[in-house]
Amino acid sequence: EIVLTQSPATLSLSPGERATLSCRASQSISDYLAWYQQKPGQAPRLLIYDASTRATGIPARFSGSGSETDFTLTISSLEPEDFALYYCQQRFNRAPHSFGQGARLEIK
């Protein structure tokens, strides 16, 4: 089973700052990685897939990069609505489609 480890667990920043969240896979997953955003009481929302492709309707301030085992989600300039939980997820192996443990982006 592929394990995804996200870091840091919590990131405290101010609006307007740049956020960088990491996701490391226990083995190579090529570029088969997605990022999701989840706000309290809401379902997750797909942000990025195949490591770097923005999903429909996602603002350009969100970008993804990386391949093999190391991946990054970058938010170039934080908006108030960006403070949330973020999860990475791999689809390299067909099942289980594991998620990272999540990373909280909080207002400083």
Next chain:
Amino acid sequence: VQLVESGGGVVQPGRSMRLACVASGFTFGSYGMHWVRQAPGKGLEWVAYIWFDGSNIKYLESVRGRFTISRDNAKKTLYLQMNSLRAEDTAVYYCAREFEEFYFDYWGQGTLVTVSS
């Protein structure tokens, strides 16, 4: 696109429960569908998957043999039959539409299943 789950509630350990997810706004019968769960205060955990026509099904190891995913394309409905429920199955259960093979682009609002005596 809308996915609406139902069927959650409180159930005793060892008992059964069936969840349903009604889809609208897209051609349900053309998409693979998944169940993903989230225990209170915890992260996301993929549970089960069914191909667009029901011909291929996968399960998380810890639910295999206890849970059954199925679908009725005529009714645009996805199901999760959960038997022999355990306390560790307590979670919000989301149905999600498959995107680009095993990503999830649309999610329901979730339904809470609480397994407790």
